[in-house]
Every structure is written in C-alpha cells, then in structure tokens.
Amino acid sequence: SSIESAKQLAAWTAVDKHVFPNHQVIGIGSGSTVPYVVERILAQGPEVNKDRVFIPTGFQSKELIVEAKLRLGDADQYPRIDVTIDGADEVDKDLNSIKGGGACQLREKVLAEAADTWVIVADYRKNSQVLGTNWKQGIPIEVVPFAYAQVLRGLATLGSPAPKLRMAKMKAGPIVSDNGNFIIDAPFPEEQMKDPLTLLTRIKLLTGVVEVGLFCNMAKAVYFGNEDGTVTAKL
Numbered sequence: 001s002s003i004e005s006a007k008q009l010a011a012w013t014a015v016d017k018h019v020f021p022n023h024q025v026i027g028i029g030s031g032s033t034v035p036y037v038v039e040r041i042l043a044q045g046p047e048v049n050k051d052r053v054f055i056p057t058g059f060q061s062k063e064l065i066v067e068a069k070l071r072l073g074d075a076d077q078y079p080r081i082d083v084t085i086d087g088a089d090e091v092d093k094d095l096n097s098i099k100g101g102g103a104c105q106l107r108e109k110v111l112a113e114a115a116d117t118w119v120i121v122a123d124y125r126k127n128s129q130v131l132g133t134n135w136k137q138g139i140p141i142e143v144v145p146f147a148y149a150q151v152l153r154g155l156a157t158l159g160s161p162a163p164k165l166r167m168a169k170m171k172a173g174p175i176v177s178d179n180g181n182f183i184i185d186a187p188f189p190e191e192q193m194k195d196p197l198t199l200l201t202r203i204k205l206l207t208g209v210v211e212v213g214l215f216c217n218m219a220k221a222v223y224f225g226n227e228d229g230t231v232t233a234k235l
C-alpha cells in the first residue's frame with residue numbers, strides 16, 4: 001500500500017542519512033514504521049552490524065531486534081546512544097511530536113534523550129503544522145494506576161474536554177504498558193496544542209503522571225514518506 005511504502009521510504013532515508021559505520025550503539029523505537037529501519041540497517045551488512053548493539057524501546061521493539069538476530073543491549077548498560085530512530089503519531093512545523101499511540105512513550109523518551117541524534121520516521125499522514133490536526137485520539141499519558149482518576153480530573157482542569165482511560169480491545173479492562181502503568185488519552189483545544197511545551201510541563205506536573213506523549217525540541221530531523229514516492233524532510 002502507499003502508506004507502507006511511504007513508511008519504508010522514510011525509514012530507509014533516515015538510516016542512509018544518519019546511521020554511519022562508526023555508530024556502535026543504536027536505539028530502535030516502537031510501532032509499524034521502525035521494522036523498515038531495522039530492514040535498512042540489516043542491509044548495511046553483517047560486517048558493520050556484527051559489533052553493534054541495539055537498545056529497544058519496549059517489548060515489540062525488543063522482539064524486532066531479536067528476530068533480526070542483532071545484538072540486544074539494555075538501556076542501563078548504554079546510557080549514551082549514538083542514534084535513535086523512532087516513529088511518531090504526528091509532527092508539527094517545529095518538529096514537536098505526539099507519541100504514545102503504541103503506549104511506548106516512556107521508554108521511547110528515555111532513549112530519545114540518551115541519543116546524540118534522535119530522528120523520527122513517518123508516513124505522510126503524520127505531517128502537520130499544528131499537533132492535533134490529524135491525530136484526534138488525544139495526547140497519550142502514562143500514569144500510575146493508583147492515580148488515574150485524579151489525573152483525569154487534573155487534565156480536565158488543564159482544559160482537556162474529554163480525557164479517557166485507554167481500554168484494551170482483547171482484554172477486559174484498561175491497556176497496561178510495558179512498565180505496568182495505565183494510559184490516558186487527553187485531547188486539548190487547538191490553541192493549547194500550538195504551544196506543546198507549555199502543555200507538556202503542565203501535564204507532567206500532575207501527581208501520578210509518569211510520562212507525557214509530547215516530545216518537544218528533541219528531534220534532529222523528521223522524514224515523511226509521501227504517496228508520490230518522494231520524501232519530505234523537516235530539519
């Protein structure tokens with residue numbers, strides 16, 4: 001499909017431009033775009049990959065690395081990462097992004113911060129001017145289960161019209177993250193989404209919030225694959 005080839009195009013471009021032979025520690029994000037990142041890294045050949053170590057941002061990301069027979073490393077062994085490549089749910093004109101559609105944003109943000117270079121790869125659906133234009137599910141927020149009801153109230157006070165606990169589809173009850181926490185999805189009015197950094201700091205201060213799916217001033221570059229086979233880079 002044009003969406004899958006757009007994801008592959010973005011991923012291949014990012015690897016070609018940002019994953020160099022001297023890079024030894026590589027962070028691998030989560031979602032359906034990053035498998036194409038691993039695919040392109042494998043294509044760099046066994047010689048360059050045999051000494052590399054790959055740090056996952058969650059269970060799915062770990063499985064991806066293991067299935068590709070690449071060497072798995074832990075974040076606590078490698079606090080400094082050469083380059084991390086990850087997906088996103090939406091990216092604005094200033095390279096701020098909404099992440100957490102896959103409920104992995106806590107570990108993703110840890111590895112984004114640990115990386116000298118953090119790059120986002122996505123298909124054209126994620127390319128926006130203002131966050132919230134295309135991604136209507138709200139900001140994903142990881143919260144400790146004990147505090148979720150109180151965080152819902154706090155988010156409403158901050159201006160969210162309909163904060164919701166993310167319920168599982170094939171399990172009775174809420175989604176549980178790789179860290180054993182719940183996810184709340186909180187939409188905000190466009191005015192507030194125009195200043196994601198302010199919103200991030202306000203949400204992060206709510207007691208019980210573990211991590212917020214707003215990544216501000218972190219990405220070095222974003223690559224979008226387009227329907228027509230071109231790539232749009234935001235730098």
Ligand code: DER
Nearest residue numbers: 031032033087099100101102
């Ligand atoms: O949860 C996340 O932030 C992931 O990166 C994910 O949402 C990216 O989505 P994708 O499947 O479109 O790559």
